[in-house]
Amino acid sequence: MTARRRLVLALAWLALLLLAGWLVGQRLDLSGDLRKFMPSAQTPAQKLLIDELGEGPGSRLLLVALSGDDAETLASQSAALRERLAAQSRFSTVANGGDDGLDAIAERLRPYRYLLSPTLDSQRLDAAFLADELAARVQDLGSPMASLVEPLLPSDPTLETLKLAESWQPSNAPQRLHGVWFDRAGREALLVLETRAAGFDPTGQQGAIDAIHSAFAAVRGDSPARLTLSGPGAFSVEIGSRTAREAGWIGTLDSLIFVLLLWLAYRSWKAPLLGALPLASGGLAGLGAVVLGFDGVHGITVAFGFTLIGVAQDYPIHLFSHQRAGLSPWASARALWPTLGTGVVATGIAYLTFLVSGVEGLEQLAVFTIVGLGTAALATRFVLPGLIDPSPRDAADSPRLARLWARLARWPRMGVTAFAALAMVAIAVAAWAPGPFWQNDLSKLTPVPVAALERDAQLRDELGAPDVRYVIAVEGRDAEAALRASEALQPALRKLQAADAISGYDLAARYLPSAATQRARQSRLPSTPELQVSLDSAVASSPFRGDAFAGFVDDVARAKAASPLRVSDLAGTPLAASVGGLLLERKGHATALVSLAGLADPDAVARVAAQHGAQLLDLKQASESLVSAYRGRLLWALALASLLLVATVWIALRSPHRVLRVLAPMALTTLLILAVLRGFGVELNLFHLVALILAAGLGLDYALFFDHAGDDRDEQLRTLHAIIVCSLTTLLVFSMLALSSIPVLRAIGGTVALGVAFNFVLALLFTRQPAASGSMRMEDADADA
Amino acid sequence: MRTGFVELRGSALLKAPLRIEGEYQRPRDGTLVREVRVPYAETTTIRAGEVQIARAGKSPRTFSLSRAPELGGLQASFGALLSGDRALLEQHYRIAVDGTRARWVMTLTPKQPGLAAQLRSVVLRGRGAELRCIDTQPIKGDLQRTLLAGAARAAAGVSDASALQALCHGNGNGVAAR
Numbered sequence: 001m002t003a004r005r006r007l008v009l010a011l012a013w014l015a016l017l018l019l020a021g022w023l024v025g026q027r028l029d030l031s032g033d034l035r036k037f038m039p040s041a042q043t044p045a046q047k048l049l050i051d052e053l054g055e056g057p058g059s060r061l062l063l064v065a066l067s068g069d070d071a072e073t074l075a076s077q078s079a080a081l082r083e084r085l086a087a088q089s090r091f092s093t094v095a096n097g098g099d100d101g102l103d104a105i106a107e108r109l110r111p112y113r114y115l116l117s118p119t120l121d122s123q124r125l126d127a128a129f130l131a132d133e134l135a136a137r138v139q140d141l142g143s144p145m146a147s148l149v150e151p152l153l154p155s156d157p158t159l160e161t162l163k164l165a166e167s168w169q170p171s172n173a174p175q176r177l178h179g180v181w182f183d184r185a186g187r188e189a190l191l192v193l194e195t196r197a198a199g200f201d202p203t204g205q206q207g208a209i210d211a212i213h214s215a216f217a218a219v220r221g222d223s224p225a226r227l228t229l230s231g232p233g234a235f236s237v238e239i240g241s242r243t244a245r246e247a248g249w250i251g252t253l254d255s256l257i258f259v260l261l262l263w264l265a266y267r268s269w270k271a272p273l274l275g276a277l278p279l280a281s282g283g284l285a286g287l288g289a290v291v292l293g294f295d296g297v298h299g300i301t302v303a304f305g306f307t308l309i310g311v312a313q314d315y316p317i318h319l320f321s322h323q324r325a326g327l328s329p330w331a332s333a334r335a336l337w338p339t340l341g342t343g344v345v346a347t348g349i350a351y352l353t354f355l356v357s358g359v360e361g362l363e364q365l366a367v368f369t370i371v372g373l374g375t376a377a378l379a380t381r382f383v384l385p386g387l388i389d390p391s392p393r394d395a396a397d398s399p400r401l402a403r404l405w406a407r408l409a410r411w412p413r414m415g416v417t418a419f420a421a422l423a424m425v426a427i428a429v430a431a432w433a434p435g436p437f438w439q440n441d442l443s444k445l446t447p448v449p450v451a452a453l454e455r456d457a458q459l460r461d462e463l464g465a466p467d468v469r470y471v472i473a474v475e476g477r478d479a480e481a482a483l484r485a486s487e488a489l490q491p492a493l494r495k496l497q498a499a500d501a502i503s504g505y506d507l508a509a510r511y512l513p514s515a516a517t518q519r520a521r522q523s524r525l526p527s528t529p530e531l532q533v534s535l536d537s538a539v540a541s542s543p544f545r546g547d548a549f550a551g552f553v554d555d556v557a558r559a560k561a562a563s564p565l566r567v568s569d570l571a572g573t574p575l576a577a578s579v580g581g582l583l584l585e586r587k588g589h590a591t592a593l594v595s596l597a598g599l600a601d602p603d604a605v606a607r608v609a610a611q612h613g614a615q616l617l618d619l620k621q622a623s624e625s626l627v628s629a630y631r632g633r634l635l636w637a638l639a640l641a642s643l644l645l646v647a648t649v650w651i652a653l654r655s656p657h658r659v660l661r662v663l664a665p666m667a668l669t670t671l672l673i674l675a676v677l678r679g680f681g682v683e684l685n686l687f688h689l690v691a692l693i694l695a696a697g698l699g700l701d702y703a704l705f706f707d708h709a710g711d712d713r714d715e716q717l718r719t720l721h722a723i724i725v726c727s728l729t730t731l732l733v734f735s736m737l738a739l740s741s742i743p744v745l746r747a748i749g750g751t752v753a754l755g756v757a758f759n760f761v762l763a764l765l766f767t768r769q770p771a772a773s774g775s776m777r778m779e780d781a782d783a784d785a
Numbered sequence: 786m787r788t789g790f791v792e793l794r795g796s797a798l799l800k801a802p803l804r805i806e807g808e809y810q811r812p813r814d815g816t817l818v819r820e821v822r823v824p825y826a827e828t829t830t831i832r833a834g835e836v837q838i839a840r841a842g843k844s845p846r847t848f849s850l851s852r853a854p855e856l857g858g859l860q861a862s863f864g865a866l867l868s869g870d871r872a873l874l875e876q877h878y879r880i881a882v883d884g885t886r887a888r889w890v891m892t893l894t895p896k897q898p899g900l901a902a903q904l905r906s907v908v909l910r911g912r913g914a915e916l917r918c919i920d921t922q923p924i925k926g927d928l929q930r931t932l933l934a935g936a937a938r939a940a941a942g943v944s945d946a947s948a949l950q951a952l953c954h955g956n957g958n959g960v961a962a963r
Binding site: 071072075098136138139141142143144145146147148150153154176177178179186543544545548 | 792794796797798799800801803805819821825827829831833834835836838840846847848849850851852853903923926
C-alpha cells in the first residue's frame with residue numbers, strides 16, 4: 001500500500017469518526033441527575049433527597065437583586081421583569097412583593113375563606129364580634145384603604161379575604177417600596193423565582209438563567225441598572241461553565257502537546273493523526289454503547305469514562321515505537337498483541353465488577369470503559385497496522401536513546417526488601433497523616449467563590465429565603481395525615497421563632513389546613529338564621545345600610561355546607577404551587593415539608609422536630625452519605641477487580657515471579673500516590689479514586705511491556721522509547737490539569753501525573769530485567785562513540 | 786408643613802357620607818402623614834410608594850400606594866404645590882388652570898394609563914398661596930372631597946353637603962373670607 005493510500009484511508013477513518021460522533025451526539029441525552037449516579041437511597045433523608053426532592057425545596061429558588069438606579073425605576077423594572085417571567089412555564093413562582101395576595105384566592109375558592117382562615121379558631125361570628133368589625137370597616141372606608149376594601153365588603157365584612165392574603169405573604173418578607181420588595185437599605189429591588197427544573201438539572205437551570213437575563217435586558221432599556229443572580233442553580237451554572245471553559249483551554253493545550261510530542265518522537269506529522277484514531281474510536285464506541293444501553297448518560301460517567309480510557313492513548317505508541325524496516329506492521333502488531341491484550345483484558349475484566357455494583361452510574365462507566373478500551377485495542381491490532389509507515393527509523397538505532405538506556409541500566413535494581421520498606425512507609429503515611437481521609441462534599445470540588453457565597457447569604461437574609469440545607473419532614477399515610485401532623489408542629493415552630501432559633505418557616509398547612517381543622521372551623525360557623533340575627537343587630541347600630549352585606553350570609557352558608565378543600569381542589573390556582581412544593585404525595589405515602597429561614601440553631605430545631613414525630617433533615621449530610629455509599633460500592637468493586645486482575649495476569653504470564661514483577665510497581669505506585677496526597681493534607685474524593693484506577697491501568701501496561709521486552713537489548717530500547725513517549729505525553733497532559741484552578745480537574749491531573757512518574761520509575765527499577773548480553777554491547781557502543 | 790383637613794367620604798354601603806377631620810403633615814420631603822382626629826384616631830404614613838395605616842391597639846397595615854390612586858394624586862399634588870414644582874406634577878398629570886390668582890382652579894388628569902384607569906381627575910381649588918380644596922373623582926364610585934387650610938377651619942361644625950361644596954368652591958360665606 002502506498003503512503004498516499006494509507007493517508008487517504010486514515011482520513012476516511014477520521015471522517016467516519018466525525019460522522020459517528022455526530023450520530024452519537026444526536027442521541028446523547030446528557031443528564032446531571034444525581035439519581036442516575038448514586039446508589040439507591042437507604043435513610044429517610046436520602047430517600048427524600050433522591051426520590052422526591054432532587055436537592056431540597058430551596059434548591060429551585062433563584063434570588064434576584066436589581067441595583068444601580070433610583071428606587072422608583074428599579075421598582076418598575078422589577079414589576080416588568082415579574083410580568084415577563086411569570087408568563088413563562090419555566091418558573092412555578094415569580095415573586096417580587098408586587099402581588100398583595102388578593103389574587104391568590106381564586107374567585108371560586110372565596111367562600112372557603114372561613115375554613116382557611118384561623119379567625120374562627122378563637123372567635124365566633126356573633127353580634128359583638130360583627131359590631132366590632134363593622135366599626136373597623138367604617139374606619140377603613142374613611143382611610144386611604146377605601147378603594148381597596150370597598151369592593152370586598154358586601155360579602156366579606158370581616159375582611160377575611162384580606163387576612164388570608166396577608167397570612168400567605170412570606171412570614172418575614174422584605175420591606176416593600178413602590179409596590180415591590182426592597183432590601184433594608186432601599187437600594188436593591190428583590191425578587192425570588194422558583195424554577196420548575198430541579199436544582200441538579202444544569203440544562204434546566206441554564207435555561208431559566210438565560211430567560212432571566214434576556215428578560216432583564218429587555219426591561220432595562222438604557223437604565224444603568226444591574227442584575228445579580230444567586231442561588232444553587234445560578235452557582236451550578238456559573239461553575240459548570242467555568243469548569244467547561246478551563247477544561248476547554250487545557251484540552252486545547254493538551255492536544256497541541258500531544259501532537260507536538262508525537263511529531264517529534266516519530267519525526268512524522270502523520271503520527272499524531274494515527275495515534276489519536278484508536279482513542280477517538282474507543283471513546284465514541286464507549287459513548288455509543290452507553291447511549292444504546294441506558295436512557296440518559298450521566299455527565300459524570302462521560303467525564304470519568306474519558307479519563308479512564310485515556311490509557312488507550314498508549315496503544316498506538318507501542319506499535320509506532322516497535323516498528324522498523326523489514327518488519328511487517330501486521331507481524332509487529334501480532335507480536336505486541338499478547339502484551340497489549342493482557343493489559344486490556346485484565347482491565348476490562350476488572351471493570352466488569354462495576355456492572356454488579358448496583359449503581360447505574362458505575363454500570364454506565366463499566367460499559368463505557370470496557371467497550372472503549374476494547375475498541376481502541378482492536379483498532380490498534382487490526383486496523384492501524386495497515387495505515388502506519390512500514391519502515392520508519394528504528395527506535396533502537398537512536399544513539400541518544402542508547403545513551404539514556406545505558407545510564408538507566410546502571411541504576412541499581414530495587415530489591416524486594418527495599419520495595420517492601422518503601423511500601424510500609426507509604427502505608428504508614430497514608431494511614432496516619434492527620435486530617436480526614438475522604439472528602440464527601442461534592443460541592444467542595446467545584447467551589448463557589450467566597451464573595452458570591454456572602455452575597456447569597458445577604459440576599460437570603462434580606463428575602464427570608466428558606467435554608468438550602470435543612471428542612472423538616474413530617475410523614476403521613478396520606479396528605480391529610482401529613483397536613484395534620486405538620487399543623488401540630490406549628491405552635492412549636494412559633495416558639496422556635498420567638499427564641500430566634502429560626503427567623504421564619506413555611507409549610508403547606510399555612511395555605512391549606514387539614515380537613516379536620518377545616519371541619520372544626522365549619523362547626524363553629526353560625527347557622528343562617530343565627531347569623532342573620534347577629535348581623536342585623538350589628539348593622540343597625542352602625543353607619544352601614546341595612547342591606548349592605550347581603551352576600552355575606554350566603555357565603556357563610558356555602559362555607560358551612562361545603563366539603564373541606566383538598567389539594568386537588570387547588571389545581572389551576574396560584575395556591576397549587578405554594579402547596580405543591582411543600583406537600584409531596586406518593587401512592588400510600590405523603591410528606592409535608594417545613595422549610596426554614598434564618599436557621600441559627602439546627603440542634604434545637606432537630607430536638608423540637610423529633611419531639612413532635614417529625615425529623616430535621618440535613619440534605620447536605622444526606623448527599624454526603626450517598627457519596628460515601630457510592631464510594632463504598634466502588635471500593636468493593638475495586639477490591640474484587642484487583643483479585644480478578646491478578647488472576648487474569650497470572651493466567652497470561654503463568655509465572656509467579658513475572659506476575660509479581662508486573663503487578664508490584666502499580667500496587668506500590670498506588671500506595672505512594674496515596675502517601676503523597678495524604679502527606680500534603682489532600683482529602684481524597686471520587687475523582688482521586690478514578691484517577692488512581694487510571695494510574696494503575698497505565699502502570700500495568702508499562703510493566704507488561706517492560707516484562708514483554710525481556711532481556712533483548714533492541715527490544716528493551718524500543719520498549720523504553722514507547723514508554724518514554726507514553727509517559728511523557730500522559731505526564732504533560734495531566735500536569736496541565738493539575739495546574740487548573742478547579743479542584744476537580746486538579747484532583748484528576750495531580751493524581752495521574754504522580755502515578756505516571758512513579759509507575760515509570762518503578763517499572764524501570766523493578767520490572768525491567770537486566771539486559772544480560774545487551775549491557776556489554778552497550779558499553780562497547782558507548783566506548784566507540 | 787401642616788394643614789388641617791375636613792374630608793367627606795361617600796359610599797353606597799353607608800347611609801350617609803363619612804365626615805373626617807384631622808391634619809395633613811409633611812415632616813420631610815417624600816413623606817406625607819394623614820392624621821385623623823375626629824371621629825376616631827388613625828395615622829396614615831405615605832412614603833416611597835407605600836401606605837401604612839396605624840390604629841391604636843392594632844398592628845399597622847401596609848399596602849401599596851398603587852392600590853389607593855386618589856391618595857397618589859393627593860401626595861403628588863401636595864408635594865408639588867408645596868415646593869412649587871410644576872415639572873414634578875407634569876410628570877404624572879396633564880394640568881389645566883383656570884380662574885384668577887384670588888380664586889383659582891387647577892384640574893389634573895392622569896397621564897399614565899394605569900392611574901387613568903382608576904382616577905378620572907383631581908381638581909384643586911385655592912386662593913393665592915392657599916390650597917383650600919381637593920376633589921378627587923375616581924372612575925368607579927363617588928367623588929371624594931377634602932377641604933384644607935382655611936376651608937377646613939371654616940368647615941368646623943358644618944355638615945351640610947351643599948354648604949361644604951360652597952366652601953370648597955370658594956363661594957365665600959363670610960367665614961372663608963375672613
